[in-house]
Amino acid sequence: MPHHLMNLRHVPDDEADEIRALFEEHGVPYYETPPSRWGISMGGFWVHDNDEAARARALLEQYQLQRLHDQRKAYEERQARGESVGVAAMIRRHPLRTFAALIAIVVIVGVSLLPFVRLG
Structure with a gap:
């Protein structure tokens, strides 16, 4: 086996x-x-x-x-x-990329929650 x-x-x-x-x-x-x-x-x-x-x-x-x-x-x-590979180090090394990723996350969460917000 x-x-x-x-x-x-x-x-x-x-x-x-x-x-x-x-x-x-x-x-x-x-x-x-x-x-x-x-x-x-x-x-x-x-x-x-x-x-x-x-x-x-x-x-x-x-x-x-x-x-x-x-x-x-x-x-x-x-x-x-x-x-280091922490969040603060990533923000210091790649501020534009980190900011763009944060904006993308906010947009995705907003679009995902939009139907539920409109119900209320």
């Missing part, structure tokens, strides 16, 4: 590539199904054998802990350099 190891929905390409390399480096016989464009099927990495599933899950757990550590360190380094 197949064992689902990891969902591929919203997984960055570099992470999926690293996991493929990890499985191939350790000789894990896996197969992959892609996520659907419409979000109906999740896609993922799969194995058939129970023992291989346990080994692959252990490898994935180690990999994900290391990736978490690396990504957190990279984020903290960006924060230290002043390259």
Whole structure:
């Protein structure tokens, strides 16, 4: 019976590539199904054998802990350099684009709520 190891929905390409390399480096016989464009099927990495599933899950757990550590360190380094990715930083870096997006949001919300406002 197949064992689902990891969902591929919203997984960055570099992470999926690293996991493929990890499985191939350790000789894990896996197969992959892609996520659907419409979000109906999740896609993922799969194995058939129970023992291989346990080994692959252990490898994935180690990999994900290391990736978490690396990504957190990279984020903290960006924060230290002043390259934050918060709302205030986006407004400072791209004020016109942010203002245009805000106007678009207000227009969309206004058009969406217009029928309800007219009922009252």
